[in-house]
Amino acid sequence: MFKLNLKIALRNLWKNRTSSFINVSGLAIGLAACLLLLLYVSYEWSFDKQGKHSGDVYRVMTNYIDANGRIDGTGEQTGNAIGPVLKEDYPGIKAMSRISAQGKELIANGMQGFKREAFFADKDILNIFEYDFIYGNQQTALDAPNNIILTESTAKLLFGTTDVLNKSVRYLNKLDFKVTGVIKDIPDNSSNKFDFLMPWSIYEQIEEWAKTPAWTNNNWTTLVKMDPAANIKEFNKSIKGLIRKHEPEAYAEPFLFPFGELHLHGVFTNGISSGGKIEQVRLFMGLAIGILLIACINFMNMATAKSEKRAKEVGIKKTLGATRGSLVTQFMIESLVLTLCSAIMAITLIEVFLPLFNNLLGIALNITYSNPLVWICLAGVVLLTGFIAGSYPAFYLSSFNPVQALKKKGFKRGWSAVNLRQVLVVGQFSFAIILIIATIVIYKQIQFIKDRPVGYQISELIEMPLEGELKGKFELLKEKLVSSGAVSDVYRSSSSISRTGSNFWGMEWPGSTETDKQFVFNQIATTYDFIKTTGIKLIQGREFSPQFASDTAAVMLSSSAVKHMNLAKPVGQLVKYQGKPCTVIGVFEDFILGSPFKRDRPMVVIFSEEWNNIVTMRLNSVNSVSANMAMIESITKEINPAYPVELSFVDQLYADKLKTQKVLGVLSNLFGGLAIFISCLGLFGLAAYSAEQRTKEIGVRKVLGASVASLMQLLSFSFLKMVTLSIVIAIPVAYYIMNNWLNSFEFHTSLSWVVILVASGGTLAIALFTVSFQAYKAAKANPVNALKYE
């Protein structure tokens, strides 16, 4: 029986090749899109949850309390003192480690030096995370201060092999370490991803200031592993007031938060997790299910539309003794055969498009085919899709009464079937239109933000880290760079002009009160040529200059800072920065430092010759960019040979800030386009079917004198009515969703009617094109054939 049913299924597929192709390819695209999105969702979902005991790992967090005792904000960093106290005094804690993530730092085997992610951590970190040791002993790998653990890829990079136990590596061209462990690379979906790990004990030797126990200087990550039996709510109650106990002046409360949850639920309101990346994950899940449903709807529509042809078969089989159950099974098998074909096509599509998708998201998703779980999931999705797609046709077709089915009565104008088909098409198009509107709005918002003036001349501005020998030889570097003609201006600073590096509070100015001291300002520390190099507009006064020795005790203020301080004549005023009196020498216009979507805090630029990490240069426009870059590289390498030269374009760094929104834009573009495409495939199939069903009617009408245009109108109208209804449904929903989305940005574009008109008109045009192609074919056909056929 199964064999025979399979035969009927395959012969049917072959007989209706066009509609089979529409069905299979539509479902394949839907499945591929769905699986691709689910792959991403599972990647995000398993973030920081790799170990068997990852559920016991918690991060120590800090709630900041304002003067009124309300929670003002929540931070993920802590001081270096709370960890040891927790470990010492609270028996529920099984392991504790502080982490200092250094960013990319120099690690070298002889002259082979690379900049890789560096971590310092307490040795207990080996008991918190279940690192996979290839070489070395997990218990002792961080015992001595000069021990270092390398990841597999770092070991290979430095030595060409992973068998490097007891070999020596040099850190920052200063300190030698002995390799005591080689571990498998940390998965990409981990928040604490390093390339080499050194013990906390050496960190305290390198950074002397880190030795002093700090409760309010929140510079570090503190992680703990709890006893699985511990009640975290009770535990959090028990550590309330811990910071104030040791530092009565502090406005902060510690609490533990599940480490594995933080990635997705990292936004806190009033000290309680209120969302985060989980919203994006949910959005993607919704998209995945939506796209798959659209494809399933096509499948159902095509199958029920074909019901008339299949009715005869149902009737015969029922007459010969088939039960309803056996017919349901038959149609389900057909649906599963189709879904299976689609799944094979979908996997091919995924393999082709996964690299592009990865590139877009900046992650490395892959399907490990050796993992049985992948196959189980895939089989699950195929079965579920097959079931959803096949259920309606199966139960609908098998319900035909044999007499009616054989006489082709009763279902020809089955209102319930027609209505459901219409509802499904309307649902499909509503979803697609919402996605199109979303795409346009996201695109408009990105353009809006892109068009916001940055506040400085961003092109031909490049920066590099000030490290190694460069720190002490900045003046030499500057002189060489300028005299080489590669750059016109250079300055050094505490952080990049393209991101918020640091902020502070405690500023005092003429007329300021005690509460004003709590106001947070952004800050950049620099020396000379900051304004000249960047092209930031100076409104009043001047910038720091070597001609004025007194400038070491001077500051520059942004115009919003002046406004906040309410200074009528700012230049020449005396303010206090960190308790030190400084003269305001200049006022500059606000520029975008942090997120371009939000208003930056008012800013203070201070003078410091010690606090400098970045060199920023303006390229000399007389020479070609590549010649300038080559020159800068050779000069830098000459002064600082141990380090690789890392040049970044500031405009590129700025563009990266729009990355999340851009990805969102591209994704909604892509999946919105797919949704429309799949919907149109379905519409195409339905239109073809409707035209075929009405062959006789069209023939009669033509014989009676109907024109091609009037017939096309007749055939297209019912479909366009459905698309119009979809537009009516989709507009308010899309308006509501996208308005909320826009309102989450301080700077945002408006949702104009043009957007809605473009989306509606576009969809209608595409639908019209799809349907009228079939309608034209039907209307042009020779009426004699149509009538003979009947």
Added chain:
Amino acid sequence: MIKIENLEKVYKTEEVETTALNGINMHVKTGEFVSIMGPSGCGKSTLLNVMGLLDKPESGSYKFLETELLTMNDRERSNFRKQNMGFVFQNFNLIDELTVFENIELPLIYNKVGVTERKRLVNEIIERMNIVNRSGHFPQQLSGGQQQRVAVARALVTKPKLVLADEPTGNLDSSHGNEVMELLCELNEQGTTIVMVTHSSHDASFSNRIINLKDGHVISEKINKTRTEELI
């Protein structure tokens, strides 16, 4: 074999009620060949559908070899049908996606006959129907007469006690029609009970007895002497 009493069947639509069968009483003896005749809409096809358990009447009794069939549920009806009845339709009703062989095999599959036995039975009937060289063809590749032979083969392959034929020659030219009628006669002579609905008095002349229906009533019965004598 068949005893029908007071059979009533009403078709209801939103506006109209149509009485298709209005207290029908009739019987069919084992081995008999009965024709049901009457004008369009007289209820003859409805009667055949009820006899084939494809449709349910409102009231009445339908006994088949002393078993009351109208009290059965869908599953029981379906089982009874596939074990005891074979159908021949005006428009052949072959499944286009299956070959001649597979079409004939289908009722045996529903009757859960084993593969070897199935092959034997199908081959036997194919030979008997003289369509051996067509067994791998699809229905569309055959002439109308050939298609109806396949349909008859399919109806007979399970060796049913009763064959129900609904205008079996309606879609055939006269020579093919005669061929089919001769085939039915032959079967009847071999012992198969046949009930046939027809418009054609020529076709009806092949049967033992002709029942005339009008407006859902049996208005007359006529015994075809030549054939009945043969039967006796």
